[in-house]
Amino acid sequence: MTTDQWSSLEAIEGCLRHGVPGIAFWRHKIAEVGLAETARMVRGSGLTVSSLCRGGMFPAATKPERETRIDDNKRAIDEAAELGTDVLVLVCGPAPDKDIDGARKMVEDGIAAVKEHADVRGVKLGIEPLHPMFAGDRSVIVSLAQANGMAERLGVGVVIDVYHVWWDPDVYAQIERARGRILGFHVNDWIVPLPDMLKGRGMMGDGVIEIRRLREAVDRAGYTGPIEVEIFNQKLYDMPGDDLMKLMVERFEATS
Protein backbone atom coordinates (compact mmCIF):
# COMPACT_ATOMS: atom_id res chain seq x y z
CA MET A 1 0.00 0.00 0.00
CA THR A 2 3.03 2.29 0.26
CA THR A 3 3.21 2.12 -3.54
CA ASP A 4 -0.48 2.35 -4.28
CA GLN A 5 0.40 3.78 -7.70
CA TRP A 6 1.60 0.28 -8.58
CA SER A 7 -0.24 -2.98 -8.95
CA SER A 8 0.89 -5.87 -6.77
CA LEU A 9 2.89 -7.25 -9.68
CA GLU A 10 4.60 -3.90 -10.30
CA ALA A 11 5.35 -3.73 -6.57
CA ILE A 12 7.05 -7.14 -6.72
CA GLU A 13 9.21 -5.93 -9.61
CA GLY A 14 9.90 -2.66 -7.76
CA CYS A 15 11.11 -4.50 -4.68
CA LEU A 16 13.46 -6.57 -6.81
CA ARG A 17 14.87 -3.48 -8.59
CA HIS A 18 15.46 -1.65 -5.30
CA GLY A 19 16.89 -4.50 -3.25
CA VAL A 20 13.92 -4.79 -0.91
CA PRO A 21 13.86 -8.43 0.22
CA GLY A 22 10.18 -8.82 1.11
CA ILE A 23 6.69 -7.56 0.47
CA ALA A 24 3.36 -7.40 2.28
CA PHE A 25 0.19 -7.58 0.22
CA TRP A 26 -3.25 -6.07 0.65
CA ARG A 27 -6.18 -8.14 -0.44
CA HIS A 28 -7.92 -5.50 -2.56
CA LYS A 29 -4.71 -4.98 -4.54
CA ILE A 30 -4.36 -8.72 -5.05
CA ALA A 31 -7.96 -8.87 -6.24
CA GLU A 32 -7.08 -6.49 -9.10
CA VAL A 33 -4.53 -8.95 -10.51
CA GLY A 34 -5.83 -12.24 -9.19
CA LEU A 35 -4.60 -14.38 -6.33
CA ALA A 36 -3.15 -17.21 -8.43
CA GLU A 37 -1.17 -14.85 -10.64
CA THR A 38 0.17 -12.84 -7.67
CA ALA A 39 1.11 -16.02 -5.84
CA ARG A 40 2.86 -17.41 -8.89
CA MET A 41 4.79 -14.17 -9.45
CA VAL A 42 5.90 -13.73 -5.87
CA ARG A 43 6.86 -17.36 -5.37
CA GLY A 44 9.09 -17.12 -8.42
CA SER A 45 10.59 -13.80 -7.39
CA GLY A 46 12.59 -14.87 -4.37
CA LEU A 47 10.86 -12.23 -2.22
CA THR A 48 9.64 -13.09 1.24
CA VAL A 49 5.94 -12.41 1.74
CA SER A 50 5.96 -10.82 5.18
CA SER A 51 2.18 -10.67 5.67
CA LEU A 52 -1.23 -10.38 4.12
CA CYS A 53 -3.41 -7.45 5.13
CA ARG A 54 -6.14 -7.62 6.12
CA GLY A 55 -8.51 -9.86 7.95
CA GLY A 56 -10.69 -8.52 10.72
CA MET A 57 -13.75 -6.25 10.52
CA PHE A 58 -15.61 -8.63 12.81
CA PRO A 59 -18.34 -6.49 14.43
CA ALA A 60 -21.67 -6.28 12.64
CA ALA A 61 -25.25 -5.63 13.68
CA THR A 62 -26.64 -9.12 13.10
CA LYS A 63 -25.47 -12.69 13.56
CA PRO A 64 -25.69 -13.54 9.81
CA GLU A 65 -23.56 -10.48 9.02
CA ARG A 66 -21.00 -11.52 11.63
CA GLU A 67 -20.91 -15.01 10.12
CA THR A 68 -20.29 -13.50 6.70
CA ARG A 69 -17.32 -11.63 8.18
CA ILE A 70 -16.01 -14.85 9.72
CA ASP A 71 -16.26 -16.63 6.38
CA ASP A 72 -14.36 -13.79 4.75
CA ASN A 73 -11.62 -14.13 7.37
CA LYS A 74 -11.33 -17.82 6.57
CA ARG A 75 -10.88 -16.91 2.92
CA ALA A 76 -8.21 -14.39 3.92
CA ILE A 77 -6.41 -17.16 5.83
CA ASP A 78 -6.53 -19.35 2.72
CA GLU A 79 -5.19 -16.49 0.60
CA ALA A 80 -2.31 -15.92 3.03
CA ALA A 81 -1.40 -19.59 2.83
CA GLU A 82 -1.53 -19.56 -0.97
CA LEU A 83 0.71 -16.47 -1.09
CA GLY A 84 3.26 -18.24 1.10
CA THR A 85 3.05 -16.03 4.17
CA ASP A 86 2.27 -17.24 7.67
CA VAL A 87 0.92 -13.90 8.96
CA LEU A 88 -2.56 -12.46 8.48
CA VAL A 89 -2.91 -8.93 9.88
CA LEU A 90 -6.24 -8.25 11.58
CA VAL A 91 -7.74 -4.76 11.43
CA CYS A 92 -10.55 -5.56 13.77
CA GLY A 93 -13.32 -3.18 12.70
CA PRO A 94 -15.59 -0.51 14.17
CA ALA A 95 -18.78 -0.96 16.18
CA PRO A 96 -22.02 -1.19 14.18
CA ASP A 97 -23.62 1.15 16.74
CA LYS A 98 -22.56 3.10 19.84
CA ASP A 99 -21.75 0.02 21.92
CA ILE A 100 -17.96 -0.02 21.67
CA ASP A 101 -17.49 -2.62 24.39
CA GLY A 102 -20.06 -4.89 22.74
CA ALA A 103 -18.08 -4.59 19.50
CA ARG A 104 -14.90 -5.52 21.33
CA LYS A 105 -16.59 -8.72 22.43
CA MET A 106 -17.59 -9.38 18.78
CA VAL A 107 -13.95 -9.00 17.77
CA GLU A 108 -12.84 -11.50 20.36
CA ASP A 109 -15.58 -13.95 19.38
CA GLY A 110 -14.72 -13.50 15.72
CA ILE A 111 -11.03 -14.23 16.15
CA ALA A 112 -11.88 -17.24 18.31
CA ALA A 113 -14.13 -18.51 15.51
CA VAL A 114 -11.36 -18.46 12.87
CA LYS A 115 -8.42 -19.52 15.04
CA GLU A 116 -8.74 -23.25 14.29
CA HIS A 117 -8.90 -22.63 10.55
CA ALA A 118 -5.76 -20.50 10.82
CA ASP A 119 -3.98 -23.23 12.77
CA VAL A 120 -4.90 -25.83 10.15
CA ARG A 121 -3.58 -23.61 7.35
CA GLY A 122 -0.41 -22.70 9.27
CA VAL A 123 -1.29 -19.00 9.34
CA LYS A 124 -0.77 -16.86 12.45
CA LEU A 125 -3.27 -14.14 13.28
CA GLY A 126 -1.87 -10.74 14.29
CA ILE A 127 -4.14 -8.25 16.04
CA GLU A 128 -3.07 -4.77 14.97
CA PRO A 129 -4.20 -2.08 17.38
CA LEU A 130 -5.09 1.04 15.42
CA HIS A 131 -4.65 4.64 16.56
CA PRO A 132 -7.57 5.72 18.78
CA MET A 133 -8.62 8.25 16.13
CA PHE A 134 -9.84 5.23 14.13
CA ALA A 135 -12.00 3.89 16.98
CA GLY A 136 -15.17 5.10 15.26
CA ASP A 137 -14.58 3.81 11.76
CA ARG A 138 -11.85 1.17 11.59
CA SER A 139 -10.95 -0.57 14.83
CA VAL A 140 -12.31 -0.81 18.34
CA ILE A 141 -8.90 -2.25 19.27
CA VAL A 142 -6.95 0.92 19.99
CA SER A 143 -3.95 0.17 22.18
CA LEU A 144 -1.22 -2.42 22.42
CA ALA A 145 -2.33 -3.20 25.99
CA GLN A 146 -5.77 -4.10 24.72
CA ALA A 147 -4.37 -6.12 21.79
CA ASN A 148 -1.96 -7.93 24.11
CA GLY A 149 -4.75 -8.87 26.50
CA MET A 150 -6.89 -10.26 23.70
CA ALA A 151 -3.95 -12.01 22.05
CA GLU A 152 -3.02 -13.68 25.34
CA ARG A 153 -6.56 -14.92 25.89
CA LEU A 154 -6.89 -16.25 22.33
CA GLY A 155 -3.38 -17.57 21.76
CA VAL A 156 -2.73 -15.32 18.75
CA GLY A 157 -0.21 -12.56 18.01
CA VAL A 158 0.00 -8.79 17.63
CA VAL A 159 1.25 -6.47 14.91
CA ILE A 160 2.86 -3.21 15.98
CA ASP A 161 2.71 -0.12 13.75
CA VAL A 162 4.56 2.93 15.04
CA TYR A 163 1.87 5.28 13.67
CA HIS A 164 -0.76 3.61 15.81
CA VAL A 165 1.15 3.29 19.08
CA TRP A 166 3.80 6.03 19.32
CA TRP A 167 1.63 8.31 21.51
CA ASP A 168 1.08 5.68 24.21
CA PRO A 169 2.81 6.29 27.57
CA ASP A 170 2.65 2.53 28.13
CA VAL A 171 4.02 1.43 24.75
CA TYR A 172 7.48 0.26 25.85
CA ALA A 173 6.08 -1.85 28.68
CA GLN A 174 3.51 -3.30 26.29
CA ILE A 175 6.14 -4.12 23.65
CA GLU A 176 8.00 -6.10 26.31
CA ARG A 177 4.74 -7.77 27.33
CA ALA A 178 4.23 -8.79 23.67
CA ARG A 179 7.44 -10.85 23.70
CA GLY A 180 6.92 -14.03 21.67
CA ARG A 181 3.70 -12.69 20.14
CA ILE A 182 5.00 -9.97 17.82
CA LEU A 183 4.16 -10.97 14.26
CA GLY A 184 4.98 -7.72 12.49
CA PHE A 185 6.49 -4.28 12.91
CA HIS A 186 5.48 -1.38 10.65
CA VAL A 187 7.34 1.90 10.23
CA ASN A 188 6.28 5.30 8.88
CA ASP A 189 5.97 8.66 10.62
CA TRP A 190 3.55 11.15 12.19
CA ILE A 191 3.75 14.54 10.49
CA VAL A 192 2.90 17.64 12.57
CA PRO A 193 0.38 18.97 11.79
CA LEU A 194 -1.12 15.80 10.38
CA PRO A 195 -2.09 16.43 6.72
CA ASP A 196 -4.87 13.83 6.78
CA MET A 197 -5.95 11.10 9.19
CA LEU A 198 -5.92 8.33 6.60
CA LYS A 199 -3.69 9.42 3.72
CA GLY A 200 -1.39 11.77 5.64
CA ARG A 201 1.07 9.33 7.14
CA GLY A 202 4.62 10.42 6.81
CA MET A 203 7.73 8.98 5.26
CA MET A 204 10.14 7.96 8.01
CA GLY A 205 12.08 11.02 9.14
CA ASP A 206 9.39 13.55 8.22
CA GLY A 207 7.62 13.39 11.59
CA VAL A 208 8.01 13.09 15.33
CA ILE A 209 7.95 9.35 15.99
CA GLU A 210 10.97 7.91 17.77
CA ILE A 211 11.18 5.13 15.19
CA ARG A 212 14.56 3.72 16.14
CA ARG A 213 13.71 3.71 19.85
CA LEU A 214 10.58 1.70 19.09
CA ARG A 215 12.47 -0.61 16.74
CA GLU A 216 15.09 -1.26 19.41
CA ALA A 217 12.33 -2.04 21.91
CA VAL A 218 10.86 -4.56 19.49
CA ASP A 219 14.35 -6.03 19.00
CA ARG A 220 14.80 -6.36 22.77
CA ALA A 221 11.43 -8.10 22.96
CA GLY A 222 12.88 -10.77 20.69
CA TYR A 223 11.32 -9.85 17.35
CA THR A 224 13.55 -10.93 14.47
CA GLY A 225 11.03 -10.80 11.62
CA PRO A 226 10.78 -8.35 8.74
CA ILE A 227 10.13 -4.64 9.21
CA GLU A 228 7.41 -3.40 6.89
CA VAL A 229 7.19 0.16 5.60
CA GLU A 230 3.50 1.04 5.51
CA ILE A 231 2.66 4.58 4.44
CA PHE A 232 -0.64 5.86 3.15
CA ASN A 233 0.16 9.26 1.69
CA GLN A 234 -1.38 10.91 -1.32
CA LYS A 235 1.74 12.98 -2.04
CA LEU A 236 3.84 9.82 -2.15
CA TYR A 237 1.23 8.17 -4.40
CA ASP A 238 1.65 11.09 -6.79
CA MET A 239 5.39 10.37 -7.18
CA PRO A 240 6.81 7.99 -9.77
CA GLY A 241 6.98 4.64 -8.01
CA ASP A 242 10.73 4.20 -8.47
CA ASP A 243 11.45 7.63 -6.95
CA LEU A 244 9.30 6.68 -3.97
CA MET A 245 11.10 3.33 -3.57
CA LYS A 246 14.49 5.06 -3.66
CA LEU A 247 13.42 7.57 -1.02
CA MET A 248 11.88 4.83 1.09
CA VAL A 249 15.04 2.73 1.11
CA GLU A 250 17.19 5.76 2.05
CA ARG A 251 14.89 6.80 4.86
CA PHE A 252 14.50 3.28 6.13
CA GLU A 253 18.25 2.91 6.46
CA ALA A 254 18.55 6.30 8.20
CA THR A 255 15.72 5.96 10.71
CA SER A 256 14.55 2.41 11.28
Next chain:
Amino acid sequence: MTTDQWSSLEAIEGCLRHGVPGIAFWRHKIAEVGLAETARMVRGSGLTVSSLCRGGMFPAATKPERETRIDDNKRAIDEAAELGTDVLVLVCGPAPDKDIDGARKMVEDGIAAVKEHADVRGVKLGIEPLHPMFAGDRSVIVSLAQANGMAERLGVGVVIDVYHVWWDPDVYAQIERARGRILGFHVNDWIVPLPDMLKGRGMMGDGVIEIRRLREAVDRAGYTGPIEVEIFNQKLYDMPGDDLMKLMVERFEATS
Protein backbone atom coordinates in the same frame (compact mmCIF):
# COMPACT_ATOMS: atom_id res chain seq x y z
CA MET B 1 -15.69 28.22 22.49
CA THR B 2 -18.88 26.40 21.50
CA THR B 3 -20.21 29.81 20.44
CA ASP B 4 -17.07 31.16 18.82
CA GLN B 5 -19.26 33.43 16.68
CA TRP B 6 -19.91 35.38 19.88
CA SER B 7 -17.65 37.44 22.09
CA SER B 8 -17.39 36.43 25.74
CA LEU B 9 -19.91 39.16 26.62
CA GLU B 10 -22.36 37.97 23.97
CA ALA B 11 -21.93 34.44 25.30
CA ILE B 12 -22.84 35.60 28.81
CA GLU B 13 -25.99 37.21 27.46
CA GLY B 14 -26.75 34.12 25.38
CA CYS B 15 -26.50 31.84 28.42
CA LEU B 16 -28.92 34.09 30.30
CA ARG B 17 -31.41 34.11 27.40
CA HIS B 18 -31.32 30.30 27.05
CA GLY B 19 -31.41 29.35 30.72
CA VAL B 20 -27.86 28.02 30.82
CA PRO B 21 -26.67 28.50 34.42
CA GLY B 22 -22.92 28.66 33.91
CA ILE B 23 -20.15 29.43 31.48
CA ALA B 24 -16.53 28.48 30.90
CA PHE B 25 -14.19 31.04 29.37
CA TRP B 26 -11.19 30.76 27.09
CA ARG B 27 -8.38 33.20 27.65
CA HIS B 28 -8.01 34.36 24.05
CA LYS B 29 -11.70 35.24 23.93
CA ILE B 30 -11.40 37.15 27.20
CA ALA B 31 -8.41 39.02 25.82
CA GLU B 32 -10.60 40.41 23.02
CA VAL B 33 -12.90 42.13 25.52
CA GLY B 34 -10.60 42.58 28.47
CA LEU B 35 -10.40 40.67 31.72
CA ALA B 36 -11.81 43.36 34.01
CA GLU B 37 -14.83 43.95 31.80
CA THR B 38 -15.55 40.22 31.41
CA ALA B 39 -15.19 39.68 35.17
CA ARG B 40 -17.49 42.60 35.94
CA MET B 41 -20.12 41.37 33.49
CA VAL B 42 -20.12 37.77 34.61
CA ARG B 43 -20.10 38.59 38.31
CA GLY B 44 -23.17 40.77 37.78
CA SER B 45 -24.92 38.16 35.64
CA GLY B 46 -25.60 35.49 38.21
CA LEU B 47 -23.89 32.88 36.05
CA THR B 48 -21.48 30.39 37.59
CA VAL B 49 -18.04 30.46 35.98
CA SER B 50 -17.31 26.75 35.71
CA SER B 51 -13.70 27.05 34.57
CA LEU B 52 -11.08 29.01 32.72
CA CYS B 53 -9.34 27.39 29.76
CA ARG B 54 -6.48 27.13 29.38
CA GLY B 55 -3.24 26.94 31.25
CA GLY B 56 -0.61 24.40 30.31
CA MET B 57 1.69 24.29 27.25
CA PHE B 58 4.63 23.61 29.54
CA PRO B 59 7.21 21.86 27.32
CA ALA B 60 9.70 24.08 25.50
CA ALA B 61 13.19 23.63 24.14
CA THR B 62 15.04 25.87 26.60
CA LYS B 63 14.85 26.66 30.29
CA PRO B 64 14.05 30.37 29.74
CA GLU B 65 11.19 29.40 27.42
CA ARG B 66 9.86 26.96 30.01
CA GLU B 67 10.04 29.70 32.64
CA THR B 68 8.05 31.99 30.36
CA ARG B 69 5.38 29.29 30.13
CA ILE B 70 5.33 28.95 33.91
CA ASP B 71 4.89 32.71 34.31
CA ASP B 72 2.02 32.61 31.84
CA ASN B 73 0.37 29.85 33.86
CA LYS B 74 0.62 31.99 36.98
CA ARG B 75 -1.15 34.78 35.09
CA ALA B 76 -3.83 32.29 34.04
CA ILE B 77 -4.32 31.35 37.68
CA ASP B 78 -4.73 35.03 38.56
CA GLU B 79 -7.24 35.47 35.75
CA ALA B 80 -9.25 32.47 36.94
CA ALA B 81 -9.39 33.96 40.43
CA GLU B 82 -10.48 37.36 39.09
CA LEU B 83 -13.23 35.72 37.01
CA GLY B 84 -14.54 33.97 40.09
CA THR B 85 -13.82 30.39 39.09
CA ASP B 86 -11.76 27.93 41.08
CA VAL B 87 -10.80 25.70 38.12
CA LEU B 88 -8.04 26.27 35.60
CA VAL B 89 -8.00 23.66 32.83
CA LEU B 90 -4.53 22.57 31.73
CA VAL B 91 -3.91 21.60 28.10
CA CYS B 92 -0.40 20.44 28.72
CA GLY B 93 1.32 21.01 25.39
CA PRO B 94 3.32 19.07 22.78
CA ALA B 95 7.01 18.16 22.84
CA PRO B 96 9.43 20.69 21.35
CA ASP B 97 11.23 17.80 19.64
CA LYS B 98 10.82 14.03 19.27
CA ASP B 99 11.37 13.27 22.95
CA ILE B 100 7.79 12.72 24.09
CA ASP B 101 8.76 11.25 27.46
CA GLY B 102 11.08 14.19 28.13
CA ALA B 103 8.17 16.54 27.39
CA ARG B 104 5.99 14.61 29.83
CA LYS B 105 8.60 15.30 32.51
CA MET B 106 8.50 19.02 31.57
CA VAL B 107 4.73 19.01 32.04
CA GLU B 108 5.04 17.48 35.47
CA ASP B 109 7.78 19.91 36.47
CA GLY B 110 5.74 22.83 35.12
CA ILE B 111 2.62 21.96 37.07
CA ALA B 112 4.71 21.44 40.21
CA ALA B 113 6.18 24.92 39.70
CA VAL B 114 2.77 26.65 39.65
CA LYS B 115 0.95 24.56 42.23
CA GLU B 116 1.79 26.78 45.20
CA HIS B 117 0.63 29.91 43.37
CA ALA B 118 -2.64 28.13 42.54
CA ASP B 119 -3.11 27.13 46.17
CA VAL B 120 -2.54 30.71 47.32
CA ARG B 121 -5.10 32.03 44.83
CA GLY B 122 -7.63 29.30 45.64
CA VAL B 123 -7.57 27.90 42.11
CA LYS B 124 -7.52 24.16 41.40
CA LEU B 125 -5.51 22.84 38.47
CA GLY B 126 -7.20 20.27 36.24
CA ILE B 127 -5.07 18.18 33.88
CA GLU B 128 -7.12 17.49 30.77
CA PRO B 129 -5.88 14.48 28.82
CA LEU B 130 -6.33 15.13 25.11
CA HIS B 131 -7.13 12.59 22.44
CA PRO B 132 -3.95 10.77 21.30
CA MET B 133 -4.33 12.31 17.84
CA PHE B 134 -3.20 15.58 19.46
CA ALA B 135 -0.03 14.04 20.95
CA GLY B 136 2.11 15.74 18.29
CA ASP B 137 0.74 19.26 18.45
CA ARG B 138 -1.29 19.91 21.61
CA SER B 139 -0.73 17.53 24.51
CA VAL B 140 1.67 14.80 25.47
CA ILE B 141 -0.90 13.86 28.13
CA VAL B 142 -3.14 11.52 26.16
CA SER B 143 -5.06 9.25 28.51
CA LEU B 144 -6.98 9.51 31.73
CA ALA B 145 -4.68 6.88 33.28
CA GLN B 146 -1.70 9.11 32.57
CA ALA B 147 -3.49 12.25 33.84
CA ASN B 148 -4.61 10.42 36.98
CA GLY B 149 -1.08 9.27 37.74
CA MET B 150 0.31 12.76 37.35
CA ALA B 151 -2.56 14.33 39.29
CA GLU B 152 -2.04 11.88 42.15
CA ARG B 153 1.66 12.63 42.33
CA LEU B 154 1.13 16.40 42.23
CA GLY B 155 -2.02 16.73 44.32
CA VAL B 156 -4.03 18.34 41.51
CA GLY B 157 -7.19 17.35 39.60
CA VAL B 158 -8.28 16.11 36.20
CA VAL B 159 -10.79 17.31 33.62
CA ILE B 160 -12.63 14.70 31.57
CA ASP B 161 -13.83 15.45 28.04
CA VAL B 162 -15.77 12.68 26.33
CA TYR B 163 -14.20 13.52 22.94
CA HIS B 164 -10.75 12.85 24.32
CA VAL B 165 -11.42 9.65 26.30
CA TRP B 166 -14.37 7.77 24.77
CA TRP B 167 -12.16 5.36 22.79
CA ASP B 168 -10.25 4.16 25.86
CA PRO B 169 -10.92 0.55 26.98
CA ASP B 170 -9.79 1.62 30.45
CA VAL B 171 -11.91 4.78 30.73
CA TYR B 172 -14.52 3.55 33.22
CA ALA B 173 -11.90 2.19 35.60
CA GLN B 174 -9.97 5.44 35.29
CA ILE B 175 -13.06 7.56 35.98
CA GLU B 176 -13.53 5.62 39.20
CA ARG B 177 -9.84 6.08 40.01
CA ALA B 178 -10.30 9.85 39.55
CA ARG B 179 -12.84 9.99 42.38
CA GLY B 180 -12.34 13.19 44.36
CA ARG B 181 -10.11 14.71 41.65
CA ILE B 182 -12.62 15.36 38.86
CA LEU B 183 -12.75 19.11 38.31
CA GLY B 184 -14.76 19.19 35.11
CA PHE B 185 -16.73 17.10 32.65
CA HIS B 186 -17.10 18.12 28.99
CA VAL B 187 -19.65 16.78 26.53
CA ASN B 188 -19.80 16.83 22.71
CA ASP B 189 -19.66 13.98 20.21
CA TRP B 190 -17.46 12.08 17.75
CA ILE B 191 -18.90 12.16 14.25
CA VAL B 192 -18.10 9.23 11.91
CA PRO B 193 -16.30 9.93 9.69
CA LEU B 194 -14.68 12.80 11.56
CA PRO B 195 -15.05 15.96 9.47
CA ASP B 196 -11.92 17.57 10.94
CA MET B 197 -9.60 16.76 13.83
CA LEU B 198 -9.85 20.17 15.44
CA LYS B 199 -13.05 21.82 14.21
CA GLY B 200 -15.06 18.69 13.47
CA ARG B 201 -16.37 17.84 16.93
CA GLY B 202 -19.98 16.94 16.96
CA MET B 203 -23.06 18.24 18.70
CA MET B 204 -24.20 15.71 21.28
CA GLY B 205 -26.30 13.06 19.54
CA ASP B 206 -24.61 13.41 16.14
CA GLY B 207 -21.89 10.86 16.85
CA VAL B 208 -21.00 7.56 18.47
CA ILE B 209 -19.96 8.52 22.00
CA GLU B 210 -21.90 6.88 24.84
CA ILE B 211 -22.32 10.25 26.51
CA ARG B 212 -24.86 9.26 29.14
CA ARG B 213 -22.91 6.16 30.11
CA LEU B 214 -19.83 8.32 30.67
CA ARG B 215 -21.84 10.94 32.54
CA GLU B 216 -23.29 8.29 34.82
CA ALA B 217 -19.78 6.96 35.49
CA VAL B 218 -18.66 10.46 36.47
CA ASP B 219 -21.73 10.74 38.69
CA ARG B 220 -20.88 7.44 40.37
CA ALA B 221 -17.34 8.69 40.95
CA GLY B 222 -18.84 11.49 43.02
CA TYR B 223 -18.63 14.41 40.59
CA THR B 224 -21.38 16.93 41.28
CA GLY B 225 -19.99 19.96 39.44
CA PRO B 226 -21.16 21.56 36.21
CA ILE B 227 -21.19 19.77 32.87
CA GLU B 228 -19.66 21.90 30.13
CA VAL B 229 -20.60 21.65 26.48
CA GLU B 230 -17.40 22.14 24.50
CA ILE B 231 -17.69 21.83 20.74
CA PHE B 232 -15.31 23.15 18.13
CA ASN B 233 -17.22 22.89 14.88
CA GLN B 234 -17.10 25.22 11.93
CA LYS B 235 -20.63 24.36 10.82
CA LEU B 236 -21.97 25.32 14.26
CA TYR B 237 -19.92 28.52 14.15
CA ASP B 238 -21.66 29.38 10.90
CA MET B 239 -25.10 29.22 12.58
CA PRO B 240 -26.74 32.21 14.26
CA GLY B 241 -25.63 31.98 17.90
CA ASP B 242 -29.17 31.75 19.30
CA ASP B 243 -30.07 28.87 17.00
CA LEU B 244 -26.94 27.06 18.16
CA MET B 245 -27.80 27.69 21.83
CA LYS B 246 -31.31 26.35 21.34
CA LEU B 247 -30.02 23.19 19.63
CA MET B 248 -27.35 22.77 22.29
CA VAL B 249 -29.84 22.93 25.16
CA GLU B 250 -32.15 20.42 23.45
CA ARG B 251 -29.36 17.97 22.74
CA PHE B 252 -27.86 18.37 26.19
CA GLU B 253 -31.16 17.42 27.79
CA ALA B 254 -31.59 14.45 25.45
CA THR B 255 -28.11 12.95 25.70
CA SER B 256 -26.11 14.12 28.68
